[in-house]
Amino acid sequence: MIGANKNEHLVISADPDHPANLICSLCKNFYTNGWVTGTGGGISIRDKPNNLIYLAPSGVQKERMLPENIFVKHFDHQDQYVRVPQGLKPSACTPLFLSSYNLRDAGSCIHTHSQAAVMVSLLHGAEFRISNIEQIKALPKFNSEGKKIGYMDFHDELIIPIIENTPFEEDLTGALQEAIKKYPGTTAVLVRRHGIYVWGEDVWKAKVYNEAIDYLLELAVKMYGVGIPTTCGIGEEKQYLKNLQN
Amino acid sequence: MIGANKNEHLVISADPDHPANLICSLCKNFYTNGWVTGTGGGISIRDKPNNLIYLAPSGVQKERMLPENIFVKHFDHQDQYVRVPQGLKPSACTPLFLSSYNLRDAGSCIHTHSQAAVMVSLLHGAEFRISNIEQIKALPKFNSEGKKIGYMDFHDELIIPIIENTPFEEDLTGALQEAIKKYPGTTAVLVRRHGIYVWGEDVWKAKVYNEAIDYLLELAVKMYGVGIPTTCGIGEEKQYLKNLQN
Amino acid sequence: MIGANKNEHLVISADPDHPANLICSLCKNFYTNGWVTGTGGGISIRDKPNNLIYLAPSGVQKERMLPENIFVKHFDHQDQYVRVPQGLKPSACTPLFLSSYNLRDAGSCIHTHSQAAVMVSLLHGAEFRISNIEQIKALPKFNSEGKKIGYMDFHDELIIPIIENTPFEEDLTGALQEAIKKYPGTTAVLVRRHGIYVWGEDVWKAKVYNEAIDYLLELAVKMYGVGIPTTCGIGEEKQYLKNLQN
Amino acid sequence: MIGANKNEHLVISADPDHPANLICSLCKNFYTNGWVTGTGGGISIRDKPNNLIYLAPSGVQKERMLPENIFVKHFDHQDQYVRVPQGLKPSACTPLFLSSYNLRDAGSCIHTHSQAAVMVSLLHGAEFRISNIEQIKALPKFNSEGKKIGYMDFHDELIIPIIENTPFEEDLTGALQEAIKKYPGTTAVLVRRHGIYVWGEDVWKAKVYNEAIDYLLELAVKMYGVGIPTTCGIGEEKQYLKNLQN
Numbered sequence: 011m012i013g014a015n016k017n018e019h020l021v022i023s024a025d026p027d028h029p030a031n032l033i034c035s036l037c038k039n040f041y042t043n044g045w046v047t048g049t050g051g052g053i054s055i056r057d058k059p060n061n062l063i064y065l066a067p068s069g070v071q072k073e074r075m076l077p078e079n080i081f082v083k084h085f086d087h088q089d090q091y092v093r094v095p096q097g098l099k100p101s102a103c104t105p106l107f108l109s110s111y112n113l114r115d116a117g118s119c120i121h122t123h124s125q126a127a128v129m130v131s132l133l134h135g136a137e138f139r140i141s142n143i144e145q146i147k148a149l150p151k152f153n154s155e156g157k158k159i160g161y162m163d164f165h166d167e168l169i170i171p172i173i174e175n176t177p178f179e180e181d182l183t184g185a186l187q188e189a190i191k192k193y194p195g196t197t198a199v200l201v202r203r204h205g206i207y208v209w210g211e212d213v214w215k216a217k218v219y220n221e222a223i224d225y226l227l228e229l230a231v232k233m234y235g236v237g238i239p240t241t242c243g244i245g246e247e248k249q250y251l252k253n254l255q256n
Numbered sequence: 257m258i259g260a261n262k263n264e265h266l267v268i269s270a271d272p273d274h275p276a277n278l279i280c281s282l283c284k285n286f287y288t289n290g291w292v293t294g295t296g297g298g299i300s301i302r303d304k305p306n307n308l309i310y311l312a313p314s315g316v317q318k319e320r321m322l323p324e325n326i327f328v329k330h331f332d333h334q335d336q337y338v339r340v341p342q343g344l345k346p347s348a349c350t351p352l353f354l355s356s357y358n359l360r361d362a363g364s365c366i367h368t369h370s371q372a373a374v375m376v377s378l379l380h381g382a383e384f385r386i387s388n389i390e391q392i393k394a395l396p397k398f399n400s401e402g403k404k405i406g407y408m409d410f411h412d413e414l415i416i417p418i419i420e421n422t423p424f425e426e427d428l429t430g431a432l433q434e435a436i437k438k439y440p441g442t443t444a445v446l447v448r449r450h451g452i453y454v455w456g457e458d459v460w461k462a463k464v465y466n467e468a469i470d471y472l473l474e475l476a477v478k479m480y481g482v483g484i485p486t487t488c489g490i491g492e493e494k495q496y497l498k499n500l501q502n
Numbered sequence: 503m504i505g506a507n508k509n510e511h512l513v514i515s516a517d518p519d520h521p522a523n524l525i526c527s528l529c530k531n532f533y534t535n536g537w538v539t540g541t542g543g544g545i546s547i548r549d550k551p552n553n554l555i556y557l558a559p560s561g562v563q564k565e566r567m568l569p570e571n572i573f574v575k576h577f578d579h580q581d582q583y584v585r586v587p588q589g590l591k592p593s594a595c596t597p598l599f600l601s602s603y604n605l606r607d608a609g610s611c612i613h614t615h616s617q618a619a620v621m622v623s624l625l626h627g628a629e630f631r632i633s634n635i636e637q638i639k640a641l642p643k644f645n646s647e648g649k650k651i652g653y654m655d656f657h658d659e660l661i662i663p664i665i666e667n668t669p670f671e672e673d674l675t676g677a678l679q680e681a682i683k684k685y686p687g688t689t690a691v692l693v694r695r696h697g698i699y700v701w702g703e704d705v706w707k708a709k710v711y712n713e714a715i716d717y718l719l720e721l722a723v724k725m726y727g728v729g730i731p732t733t734c735g736i737g738e739e740k741q742y743l744k745n746l747q748n
Numbered sequence: 749m750i751g752a753n754k755n756e757h758l759v760i761s762a763d764p765d766h767p768a769n770l771i772c773s774l775c776k777n778f779y780t781n782g783w784v785t786g787t788g789g790g791i792s793i794r795d796k797p798n799n800l801i802y803l804a805p806s807g808v809q810k811e812r813m814l815p816e817n818i819f820v821k822h823f824d825h826q827d828q829y830v831r832v833p834q835g836l837k838p839s840a841c842t843p844l845f846l847s848s849y850n851l852r853d854a855g856s857c858i859h860t861h862s863q864a865a866v867m868v869s870l871l872h873g874a875e876f877r878i879s880n881i882e883q884i885k886a887l888p889k890f891n892s893e894g895k896k897i898g899y900m901d902f903h904d905e906l907i908i909p910i911i912e913n914t915p916f917e918e919d920l921t922g923a924l925q926e927a928i929k930k931y932p933g934t935t936a937v938l939v940r941r942h943g944i945y946v947w948g949e950d951v952w953k954a955k956v957y958n959e960a961i962d963y964l965l966e967l968a969v970k971m972y973g974v975g976i977p978t979t980c981g982i983g984e985e986k987q988y989l990k991n992l993q994n
Contacts, residue, residue, distance in 0.1 A: 048886040048960030071956065123883055125967055132976055132985045144421060144450035145369055148294040164423045164449075174982070175882060177902045203902075203982065204882035218317065222294030229371055234974065236480065237991045238378055244420070244449065247378045250991075253483045253496075390667060390696035391615055394540040410669045410695075464563065468540030475617055482726065484624055490666070490695065493624045499729045499742075636913060636942035637861055640786040656915045656941075710809065714786030721863055728972065730870055736912070736941065739870045745975045745988075 017093040020062070021077045029055040029064040030077035032213055036120075037066065041073035045122035045224070051205065054107035055118045055213045061085040065107065067098040085111070102179035106186055106207055113190045114156050114197075116209035118216035123205040126227035131172050131202040133234050138200055140226055140240040141167040148222035149197065150210070156194035158211065167241065168226065169193065172200040198223055263339040266308070267323045275301040275310040276323035278459055282366075283312065287319035291368035291470070297451065300353035301364045301459045307331040311353065313344040331357070348425035352432050352453055359436045360402050360443075362455035364462035369451040372473035377418050377448040379480050384446055386472055386486040387413040394468035395443060396456070402440035404457065413487065414472065415439065418446040444469055509585040512554070513569045521547040521556040522569035524705055528612075529558065533565035537614035537716070543697065546599035547610045547705045553577040557599065559590040577603070594671035598678050598699055605682045606648050606689075608701035610708035615697040618719035623664050623694040625726050630692055632718055632732040633659040640714035641689065642702070648686035650703065659733065660718065661685065664692040690715055755831040758800070759815045767793040767802040768815035770951055774858075775804065779811035783860035783962070789943065792845035793856045793951045799823040803845065805836040823849070840917035844924050844945055851928045852894050852935075854947035856954035861943040864965035869910050869940040871972050876938055878964055878978040879905040886960035887935060888948070894932035896949065905979065906964065907931065910938040936961055 021030035033053055040046045040053075052066040063083040066072070070079055081100050082093035088108055091100070101107075103121050110116040130138050140146070142165060149162045162168065171193045173185040182201060189199045197219050198208040208223055210216030230240045237250040267276035279299055286292045286299075298312045311327040312318070327346050328339035334354055337346070347353075349367050356362040376384050386392070388411060395408045408414065417439045419431040428447060435445045443465050444454040454469055456462030476486045483496040513522035525545055532538045532545075544558045555575040558564070562571055573592050574585035580600055583592070593599075595613050602608040622630050632638070634657060641654045654660065663685045665677040674693060681691045689711050690700040700715055702708030722732045729742040759768035771791055778784045778791075790804045803819040804810070819838050820831035826846055829838070839845075841859050848854040868876050878884070880903060887900045900906065909931050911923040920939060927937045935957050936946040946961055948954030968978045975988040 044963075047963045048883065048956045050883060050886060050960075050963075071952065123963070125963070125970065128881065128967060129970055129974075132971065133974065133989065135986070142421075142449050143374065144447070145294065145296060148296060164421060175880075175902060201882070203880050214317065218294045222296070225290075225293045225296075225369070225371070229374060231970075232371065232375055232477075233378065234991055236375075236379065239991075248381070251379065253480055253485075388667075388695050389620065390693070391540065391542060394542060410667060460563065464540045468542070471536075471539045471542075471615070471617070475620060478617065478621055478723075479624065482621075482625065494627070497625065499726055499731075634913075634941050635866065636939070637786065637788060640788060656913060706809065710786045714788075717782075717785045717788075717861070717863070721866060724863065724867055724969075725870065728867075728871065740873070743871065745972055745977075 017082065018078070020082045020093050021064075021080045023077075028077075029057050029062075029213070030080045033064060033066055033080055034075045034077060036213070036217060037072035037075050040120075040122060043124075043224075045124050046072035047123060050123035052101050052103045052107075052121045053118070054103075056085065056111055056116070058117060062092070063088070063108070063111065065101055065104055067095060068101045069099065088112075103207075105180050105183040109183060109187050109190060110207070110209035113187060114209060115211075116216070117212035119207060119209040120216050120220045121205060121207050122220065122224070124224050124227065126224055126231055127200055127206040128203060129231045130227045131200050131204070133231070134172060136172055138170045138172060138227070138230070138240075139167055140230055141165060142242075142244050143226060143229065145222050145225050145229075149219060150215075152195050152197075154194050156190075170196055170198050170200050170206075170223070172202050175201050175204040263328065264324070266328045266339050267310075267326045267341075269323075274323075275303050275308075275459070276326045279310060279312050279326055280321045280323060282459070282463060283318035283321050286366075286368060289370075289470075291370050292318040293369060296369035298347050298349045298353075298367045299364070300349075302331065302357055302362070304363060308338070309334070309354070309357065311347055311350055313341060314347045315345065334358075349453075351426050351429040355429060355433050355436060356453070356455035359433060360455060361457075362462070363458035365453060365455040366462050366466045367451060367453050368466065368470070370470050370473065372470055372477055373446055373452040374449060375477045376473045377446050377450070379477070380418060382418055384416045384418060384473070384476070384486075385413055386476055387411065388488075388490050389472060389475065391468050391471050391475075395465060396461075398441050398443075400440050402436075416442055416444050416446050416452075416469070418448050421447050421450040509574065510570070512574045512585050513556075513572045515569075520569075521549050521554075521705070522572045525556060525558055525572055526567045526569060528705075528709060529564035529567050532612075532614060535616075535716075537616050538564035539615060542615035544593050544595045544599075544613045545610070546595075548577065548603055548608070550609060554584070555580070555600070555603065557593055557596055559587060560593045561591065580604075595699075597672050597675040601675060601679050601682060602699070602701035605679060606701060607703075608708070609704035611699060611701040612708050612712045613697060613699050614712065614716070616716050616719065618716055618723055619692055619698040620695060621723045622719045623692050623696070625723070626664060628664055630662045630664060630719070630722070630732075631659055632722055633657065634734075634736050635718060635721065637714050637717050637721075641711060642707075644687050644689075646686050648682075660715075662688055662690050662692050662698075662715070664694050667693050667696040755820065756816070758820045758831050759802075759818045761815075766815075767795050767800075767951070768818045771802060771804050771818055772813045772815060774951075774955060775810035775813050778858075778860060781862075781962075783862050784810035785861060788861035790839050790841045790845075790859045791856070792841075794823065794849055794854070796855060800830070801826070801846070801849065803839055803842055805833060806839045807837065826850075841945075843918050843921040847921060847925050847928060848945070848947035851925060852947060853949075854954070855950035857945060857947040858954050858958045859943060859945050860958065860962070862962050862965065864962055864969055865938055865944040866941060867969045868965045869938050869942070871969070872910060874910055876908045876910060876965070876968070876978075877905055878968055879903060880980075880982050881964060881967065883960050883963050883967075887957060888953075890933050890935075892932050894928075908934055908936050908938050908944075908961070910940050913939050913942040 054065045065081040079095045107119040110119040146162050150158045151160045151162050171189040200206050208220040210219045301310045309329040325341045353365040356365040392408050396404045397406045397408050417435040446452050454466040456465045547556045557573040571587045599611040602611040638654050642650045643652045643654050663681040692698050700712040702711045793802045801821040817833045845857040848857040884900050888896045889898050889900050909927040938944050946958040948957045
């Protein structure tokens, strides 16, 4: 599976928006946000015009990654690599990233170990649900075939499935694919006691969706702290509060 | 409403304090503070000498915005644009920003999705009130016509109205204008489960007011956590505490 | 009191450790830490060899301050300025900074609106006390005349007096001076519902003391959250815990 | 013990990955993370090929440290220094760093005053235990002789011993060495009311282990806040929750 360190030209570019450069700059941004602490997490970007898939390597400090560390696959031959960085192993997240490409035609997929995601997975059951928060409007709305038809409304209930973690990351693939199929309306899957996978039609959409979802997860933990359920109806918040305010 | 991509000169300047540059640099600052996560929030600056209004576009990542992404209106012809960036949509916040200019002669208006603002809107009713905190002194005092007459005192009670959110942001305009008229003493309006609008006589004042208010909102959430009401009288804090301290 | 904008040479230097430059770079650092939000807080540095006192101005955004914004006094003529920046007002903190110089021979004094300081002032009475935390060892030990004789020990109890806030900052001077005299062992004074003043024998000591104290204040708020008093004896923590751990 | 300020060449290098440069850049990173506030904490890197040990000095602001501030020892003559920076004192952590080199053949050792570490030491008894969290997989697995045999599994229980603090940091050496011997499976030792020591086979491993452990400590404090024990079995979380969620 792993060939020679060839095709250097696929990852070396002066364009800051080239996938290999973007993976590195976005991972620095994720590190600052505490999402990829201790080599955790990862990201993949799909270059649709050239039919290529770029993947961050396994076990590398995400904030110190370089373009030459990036793996590349051809979309039509997903069982092999067209570029393998020397001395590095492919990420165990690879089949999960590919699932979002193959099942939802995503253009990028982000995986983080966000603590808000882990906390929400401890506080919620098989699904995370939240509604009536403005930030929900940053998230996409899909039809029953998983095709994007616009953006969610303020009153819409965001539902993100939570799958159980497995000892080996690649073994999550089955459960993740099942969740993607069962929830055509979602653009993310939470993994209990682990983190989250978020995808989008391109890298910027994936980044924005991941940010918006993490904001909602963080808010959900705070709401739990004061006792307000995330699906609480508007105007019903006060009945849950233990301390009186003006 | 949307004309050609003309009047490039209105947004291109080497001066870091030019409104188009300031909108970009301040949005980076807001992003770092977690106020404009996932394209949320926005800002408008009014150039009073030239009678122009600068507006951040809709749905753009705020920390990656460029001066050429900025919309411009003439103050006297608010129903049209004198500059429209290619491929971008005007922000749905536009009528809200304009309301602060028209009703209070503001020079800049900031909108954030601050989580402290959302939390306070869940914990409080029709108004957020806080008093006896030094940071209040950074906020302006107005007479009953909404004219600034100085700064608030330490003992003054800061009152910020909380309006209910609407599915479409532009539909907030009516309630926001009503709140501005009903509360001549405020320089901000909270939107429940959404965020906050803060304005000031110029961009720096708006920035400082927004920071000072967000500090107070964040503090209010912490005070709620230990059970002390935000309007608690000086010396009465201890009666609310569940844990004894020295 | 306010003379012409003369003596520019006192604040313009290529040396990053010149007091006028340090005030600016440290204020940026403080802004990042959330200590001088919304123009709050301030800092003064005393240039002992040249017998000068440098002071940040009032009401300026601390992270955007420039060397030319700095006020300068001669130590022997504290009732006047040898340099006044154009268009700016002296800080209301000035008499408080001077108190630390005159009563304790300090070389620098820092004032912040740290939220941890405000929270601790709400949770504690006339004094903040904490002991048996390693970070205490970063703080100075004084004899009964307020002369530094070394550093605190792990088991020493740090005691910081808390004075009541006043509507005008300069009116704190009396209470602050009284606290300084009553507590020769302290290098800081908390102001209830306001913030903290911390001084040190030079600017670096003041910075380190302020950081160490803020760390302890932040920790104290967290300890309160789980019910452990800040003066809890070693080994007695568990009796206060509501949730059982392994 | 302290010789002349010789052997400057040992600490001056244009290579950013030279130990003297790395100590400085990593300490900046640690400062940003709040781990070395107020001169607290430290780091040592062992240069195995050249048989040298690099040590950060005592009492210096960690984010402002320079390569010329670094102490150097020869591994075979640990009772003396081959380089002593002028005007600085060796760190009291030195014997603790050396313990990890001598007992576990570590290549680097990091000491922080992380507040999460202090909080966990207040909430837990003689050991900190956590299991069933993905981030655990970033940590090394050792055999009963303390030899690394791979990485921990998701279901493995991470056990970090907690030793009691002593008034003088060097007096921790005995208890730390005892803990290292008693827990061949650990790569870290917590010090109650003080912080943590983390080591690894090289500097990057030590950094990653420290990050991963701090993530888990921070998560543990949050789990305590909602009442879920860190060793809670998968699927048993809900029975500990006081507030109901969907």
